Amino acid sequence: MSDSLNSPEAPRTVADERRHRPGVSVRHTRPKGEPRFPDGPQADPAGSHFERRIRSFQPRRSRVTAGQADALQRLWPKWGLDIDGQRVLDLAALFGNDRPVVLEIGFGMGEATAQMAAADPDTDLLAVDVHTPGQGNLLALAERGGLTNVRVANGDAIILLREMLTPDALSGLRVYFPDPWPKKRHHKRRLIQPEFLSLAATRLRPGAVLHCATDWEPYAEQMLEVLDAHPDFENTQPGGGFAPRPGFRPLTRFEGQGLDKGHVVNDLLFRRVQHR
Numbered sequence: 592m593s594d595s596l597n598s599p600e601a602p603r604t605v606a607d608e609r610r611h612r613p614g615v616s617v618r619h620t621r622p623k624g625e626p627r628f629p630d631g632p633q634a635d636p637a638g639s640h641f642e643r644r645i646r647s648f649q650p651r652r653s654r655v656t657a658g659q660a661d662a663l664q665r666l667w668p669k670w671g672l673d674i675d676g677q678r679v680l681d682l683a684a685l686f687g688n689d690r691p692v693v694l695e696i697g698f699g700m701g702e703a704t705a706q707m708a709a710a711d712p713d714t715d716l717l718a719v720d721v722h723t724p725g726q727g728n729l730l731a732l733a734e735r736g737g738l739t740n741v742r743v744a745n746g747d748a749i750i751l752l753r754e755m756l757t758p759d760a761l762s763g764l765r766v767y768f769p770d771p772w773p774k775k776r777h778h779k780r781r782l783i784q785p786e787f788l789s790l791a792a793t794r795l796r797p798g799a800v801l802h803c804a805t806d807w808e809p810y811a812e813q814m815l816e817v818l819d820a821h822p823d824f825e826n827t828q829p830g831g832g833f834a835p836r837p838g839f840r841p842l843t844r845f846e847g848q849g850l851d852k853g854h855v856v857n858d859l860l861f862r863r864v865q866h867r
Contacts (some may be wrong), residue, residue, distance in 0.1 A: 631663035632726055632745035636673035659727025666730040667743075674719070674746025676754040685742055686715045691762030694794075695719065696748045696782070697769055699845070701729025706841045708738045714762070719744040719751060749787070752794050759796040768845070771807035783814045785821060792823035795863040800827065803859045804840065806849045811857035824861040833857045 655663075663671075672685070683689045691714050698704045698718045708716050718741065720726060726743050733741040744751060772780045783803060791801065801824060805811050815833065818824050828834050836842070836858050846856060 628663045631667040632671060632723065633673045636675045636746045637750050655724050655727060658731055659724050662731040662734065663727040666734060670730060670733065670741065671743045671745065674744055674751045674755065676750040678755065679757060680755045682760060690715050692717055692760065693763035693765060694761050695765040697766065698725060698729060700725045701732055703841045703843045704729055705732040705736060705738060707839060708741045709736050710839065712740055715740045717742050717744060719748045721745065752790050756794045758793055761795050762799050764791055764795060764801045767804045768806065771805060771810040773807065781810065783817060785817055788817065788821045788824065792863060797863055797865045799863045801861045804856060806846065806854040806856045808855055814859055818859060818861045823864055825864050827860040827862050834860045
């Protein structure tokens, strides 16, 4: 039995006080090589197991609040997974049920994801991002809202799709406001490309909907062009073109700020056609 109850309490330092103060960013020195969150997401889960290629995302380093850090430490073992590419996921075991699963690539801080999960408890959401504060925030939102239909994945969505999901595993795919890579020399980094659509089509069951949204009009035009040309997808709009924002996609704070500045947001909803 520990005798800690009878031991004098060690004096708390200023750093200790800051670490336990709600909403304060966590920035403390740790030995080189020690993981940032021992029980949380890994810094590079796939490591060097796969070929180097042009990525459509750029990991962002930003401060993690005490609340986000707490959620990562407590909830990651339960609701988080690292995309290491070393195993095939059993989605029914991951969620503890056999409900349809929708994959969301890039969820930011997770507010919209949490709202959609709360509004549709009969659908499971597998949300992928590499932004650590957002991962912690979504876990905290899921716990606060009692959302048992959310799982948070850390790493490269391409590796997840290609190595860790089985054919026809997904009932939907959402890509909201991906990095537009506006400079022409960076267009090759954009996620919505013919190669990505071919991979995604193998994991989407027939009838599943790929839903994209962007406030960068040139990227929206490119998305529409490549989706229209892809044989595995058909536009859900009878007359073709962009779709009105569906009611199930929440208007995020970021999107609202863009609309106030005159940005045009375009939604694209394309259905996975029957296998040829």
